[in-house]
Amino acid sequence: MKDFEYYTPTRVHFGKGAVDQIGALLREQGAHKVLIHYGGQSARRSGLLDRVEASVEQAGLAFVSLGGVVPNPRLSKVREGIDLARKEGVDFILAVGGGSVIDSSKAIGYGIPYDGDVWDFYAGKAKPQVVCPVGAVLTLAAAGSEMSNSSVISDEEHGLKWGLNNDICRCRFAVMDPELTYTLPPFQTACGVADILMHTMERYFTREPGTALTDELAEGLMRTVIASGRKALQVPDDYDARAQIMWAGSLSHNGLTGCGTVGDWSTHRLEHELSALFDVAHGAGLTALWGSWARYVYQEEPARFAQFAVNVLGCPNDFRDPAKTALLGIEAMERFYREIGMPTSIRELIGRSLSAEDLDTLADKCQARNPDLGNFKKLDRDDMRAIYQMAEG
Numbered sequence: 001m002k003d004f005e006y007y008t009p010t011r012v013h014f015g016k017g018a019v020d021q022i023g024a025l026l027r028e029q030g031a032h033k034v035l036i037h038y039g040g041q042s043a044r045r046s047g048l049l050d051r052v053e054a055s056v057e058q059a060g061l062a063f064v065s066l067g068g069v070v071p072n073p074r075l076s077k078v079r080e081g082i083d084l085a086r087k088e089g090v091d092f093i094l095a096v097g098g099g100s101v102i103d104s105s106k107a108i109g110y111g112i113p114y115d116g117d118v119w120d121f122y123a124g125k126a127k128p129q130v131v132c133p134v135g136a137v138l139t140l141a142a143a144g145s146e147m148s149n150s151s152v153i154s155d156e157e158h159g160l161k162w163g164l165n166n167d168i169c170r171c172r173f174a175v176m177d178p179e180l181t182y183t184l185p186p187f188q189t190a191c192g193v194a195d196i197l198m199h200t201m202e203r204y205f206t207r208e209p210g211t212a213l214t215d216e217l218a219e220g221l222m223r224t225v226i227a228s229g230r231k232a233l234q235v236p237d238d239y240d241a242r243a244q245i246m247w248a249g250s251l252s253h254n255g256l257t258g259c260g261t262v263g264d265w266s267t268h269r270l271e272h273e274l275s276a277l278f279d280v281a282h283g284a285g286l287t288a289l290w291g292s293w294a295r296y297v298y299q300e301e302p303a304r305f306a307q308f309a310v311n312v313l314g315c316p317n318d319f320r321d322p323a324k325t326a327l328l329g330i331e332a333m334e335r336f337y338r339e340i341g342m343p344t345s346i347r348e349l350i351g352r353s354l355s356a357e358d359l360d361t362l363a364d365k366c367q368a369r370n371p372d373l374g375n376f377k378k379l380d381r382d383d384m385r386a387i388y389q390m391a392e393g
């Protein structure tokens with residue numbers, strides 16, 4: 001088991017009606033003027049924004065609103081938010097939405113007190129020292145941004161999708177009411193399930209020995225998300241299924257399932273290039289790639305994949321041949337992806353095959369951004385290209 005630090009400062013308010021405390025929570029945080037940041041239409045349509053605004057007003061706080069965040073959130077919207085927040089004297093940002101809205105809020109939070117351009121942080125030209133604080137009302141269990149130290153922003157002008165990890169951006173609080181996720185289209189529920197699983201899997205596929213407790217936590221989380229995902233897709237307003245998924249989403253990306261392991265974020269990094277190039281949903285990009293990554297790397301330590309197959313997916317264990325069990329597990333995972341309507345190839349994801357030029361672009365960009373990718377197996381530029389090619393389908 002590797003030495004680790006575990007820091008997870010976000011205060012969680014979980015359960016039915018939790019949204020109605022939002023005004024009080026903002027006051028507790030010392031907010032005076034709040035930027036309410038949201039996405040397209042879902043939060044307005046469901047009446048959630050009205051509830052949030054009413055609670056903020058009731059607490060005697062001023063607010064301004066900025067909607068229009070799209071999936072794979074854009075740098076231009078972040079810049080718009082920074083300008084508005086400065087002009088209005090905003091001192092707290094409330095994200096109402098999924099990962100894209102929370103990430104956009106975090107980026108605005110970095111940008112408000114900074115003299116230069118916020119992209120400097122994402123490009124690694126500067127390191128943020130202070131932020132305007134962020135809190136979240138979560139409407140989609142998926143990215144885990146409500147408890148993570150990450151934000152991922154797309155510079156649409158240059159075709160870049162880059163992440164930034166820094167503890168200072170972590171949400172001060174996260175309000176999580178599973179009922180808010182009843183309105184999700186099945187595709188978004190499935191993308192969320194896929195992303196939550198992948199945040200756990202990227203930490204689980206480790207070659208670090210002695211991680212028994214973390215393994216048990218991760219395996220239990222993954223089994224629960226698979227079972228609850230099936231349920232929520234059948235019965236969208238099954239509270240308990242939605243609740244398991246929502247809590248798992250946070251635990252899968254707040255560091256808990258990575259304590260003592262050495263993660264391998266290859267599938268995520270390969271996916272970010274796909275969504276930068278084709279603007280696809282992150283969860284669907286992950287399932288299109290994962291089986292190919294897994295087949296490319298499993299022979300480094302088949303026993304780890306065999307453990308996943310048996311303990312998470314219930315595959316029979318062939319003790320004489322861990323590689324065989326490993327492959328059964330990869331196939332079972334892909335069957336689950338298909339069952340919940342997720343693609344298992346890039347062709348299914350984008351509706352066409354990749355050109356040789358696409359493959360080169362993807363591999364070059366991924367390598368440039370991640371010169372030292374992979375831990376389970378190190379991946380150089382040609383490995384990356386080979387995985388994209390295998391994933392074509």
Ligand code: NZQ
Nearest residue numbers: 039040041042071072098099100139142145148150183184
């Ligand atoms: O814009 P609206 O109308 O709200 O619709 C959204 C959006 O179209 C809809 N939606 C959200 N809540 C809903 C709802 N529709 C009905 N009912 C609700 N309750 O869902 C669509 C997708 O939303 P989005 O926020 O984009 O999804 P997600 O939470 O999956 O976030 C994806 C982004 O997060 C990044 C991804 O790369 C991607 O850009 N990630 C962020 C991470 C982090 N900060 O820690 C880690 C992840 O690995 C990931 O990379």
Ligand code: ZN
Nearest residue numbers: 143195268282
């Ligand atoms: Zn993810």
